[in-house]
Amino acid sequence: MSDKCGFCDHKTETNMLVLGDQWLEFCSPCGDTEVLTNAQTGEVASIKAVFDNIADGSPIVTRPAPPAPPAPVLEGIFVDGVPLTEREATDIYEDDYYGKDYYDY
Numbered sequence: 001m002s003d004k005c006g007f008c009d010h011k012t013e014t015n016m017l018v019l020g021d022q023w024l025e026f027c028s029p030c031g032d033t034e035v036l037t038n039a040q041t042g043e044v045a046s047i048k049a050v051f052d053n054i055a056d057g058s059p060i061v062t063r064p065a066p067p068a069p070p071a072p073v074l075e076g077i078f079v080d081g082v083p084l085t086e087r088e089a090t091d092i093y094e095d096d097y098y099g100k101d102y103y104d105y
Contacts, residue, residue, distance in 0.1 A: 005030050017051045026051075 004011050005027040015031065017024040024047060026034065031048030038044075077089040084092070 007034050015048075015051055017047055017054070019050075 003014055004025070005014055006025040007030040008027065010027060012027045014025045014027050017026065019036075026047050028048070031051065032046055034047045035044050036047055036050055077084045079092075
């Protein structure tokens with residue numbers, strides 16, 4: 001750290017807040033007056049508040065859970081949610097097409 005506030009350019013004791021690829025070096029007065037805005041929620045907080053919350057381990061930025069993936073598209077033939085073998089499906093088709101008594105000699 002350079003001990004130079006990135007907001008007022010005074011040489012003084014500073015803290016460093018790292019948010020992704022942004023490094024914010026700030027002095028105590030600027031930490032109280034400069035604010036950050038959450039782009040997703042619109043929530044506004046001072047740099048010092050964000051720094052203090054991160055320092056004590058509590059999450060300052062919460063992200064919504066990612067959406068559940070779509071249900072997989074299942075291919076095949078199902079009866080009451082149970083997959084059928086090809087032979088079972090063929091039997092059902094032939095019974096419906098030819099009639100149940102077609103193969104009964």
